[in-house]
Amino acid sequence: MSDADYRPIHFLHIGKTGGTVVNGALEDRLDECRVPGAGCHCIYTSIA
Amino acid sequence: MSDVPVGEQFVFAVRDPIERFVSGFNSRSRKGRPRYDEQWLPREAAAFARYSTPSALAEALGREEGAEKAYRSIRHVSSSYWDWLDDEQSFLARSSDVLMVLRQGRLEEDFERLCNVLGIAATLTSDPVGRHETPANFKTTLTPAAVQNLRPFLAREYDFLDLLESLDL
Numbered sequence: 001m002s003d004a005d006y007r008p009i010h011f012l013h014i015g016k017t018g019g020t021v022v023n024g025a026l027e028d029r030l031d032e033c034r035v036p037g038a039g040c041h042c043i044y045t046s047i048a
Numbered sequence: 049m050s051d052v053p054v055g056e057q058f059v060f061a062v063r064d065p066i067e068r069f070v071s072g073f074n075s076r077s078r079k080g081r082p083r084y085d086e087q088w089l090p091r092e093a094a095a096f097a098r099y100s101t102p103s104a105l106a107e108a109l110g111r112e113e114g115a116e117k118a119y120r121s122i123r124h125v126s127s128s129y130w131d132w133l134d135d136e137q138s139f140l141a142r143s144s145d146v147l148m149v150l151r152q153g154r155l156e157e158d159f160e161r162l163c164n165v166l167g168i169a170a171t172l173t174s175d176p177v178g179r180h181e182t183p184a185n186f187k188t189t190l191t192p193a194a195v196q197n198l199r200p201f202l203a204r205e206y207d208f209l210d211l212l213e214s215l216d217l
Contacts, residue, residue: 009147009166010052012060012132015124016072018152019061020083020180022159025170 049133049142057145059162062129062212063152065205066190066198072124073102074186083180091121101187106194109201119201129208136211149217 011026013019052058063071077096080086088096095118099105108115120126133139148165150158156172163170173179182188190198 008053008056010056010058012049012052012058014060014062014129014132015127016068016075017061017063018150018155021172021178022061022150022155024178025159025172 049139052142052145054142055145057147059147059150060132061150061152061155061158062209065202065209066195067152068205069106069125069198069202070102070188070190071182072127073105073122074182074188075180076122076124078183078186080180083177089121089123091117092123094118095121103187103190103194106190106198109197111197129205133208136207139211140215143215143217146217149212 011019011023013023049058076088076092077100079088095105098114099108099118105115105118109119110116148158148162150162159170159172176183
């Protein structure tokens with residue numbers, strides 16, 4: 001896949017909302033995920 | 049949110065603002081330990097020297113000189129959803145980019161739903177340190193007076209949650 005095939009998914013890590021555990025579960029996984037209908041993989045970024 | 053390019057999707061989690069206040073106070077009072085170890089800012093040290101529990105601080109709001117300063121000195125306590133989501137107009141303009149909003153109170157269920165949308169198999173850790181949970185020896189209850197005093201300070205936080213509900217997010 002080229003970079004153009006990737007769709008970013010951003011996680012806004014709002015403090016004290018469960019963000020640490022969600023971020024921990026996602027950060028190593030979203031580079032392999034696929035959004036239904038999007039037809040592309042996702043690049044994951046976390047914005048604290 | 050302003051760091052996310054327009055048209056790119058984003059996810060975030062929210063929780064009841066009073067619960068967030070309690071969690072934030074206790075997190076900073078232990079310097080984020082054991083998961084983190086972030087030293088107090090001088091203003092935080094002053095706040096915790098005066099108020100040792102979330103209820104003590106909240107009860108003092110509007111009653112003791114310096115209580116509001118202490119409230120605004122503690123990271124997490126002083127932060128707002130709007131720090132991430134800018135303002136109502138900006139958020140409304142970006143609402144179509146919100147992939148999902150998770151609720152901390154039903155995090156396991158919402159996370160499973162998110163994974164289904166993303167097409168991945170992932171689980172949340174059950175390790176209390178990994179979850180950054182408040183240790184059992186910290187006080188997490190608030191008196192009725194403390195809750196009442198907090199309401200005006202958290203009004204904008206509830207406004208944001210109401211906005212999410214109005215948008216079915």
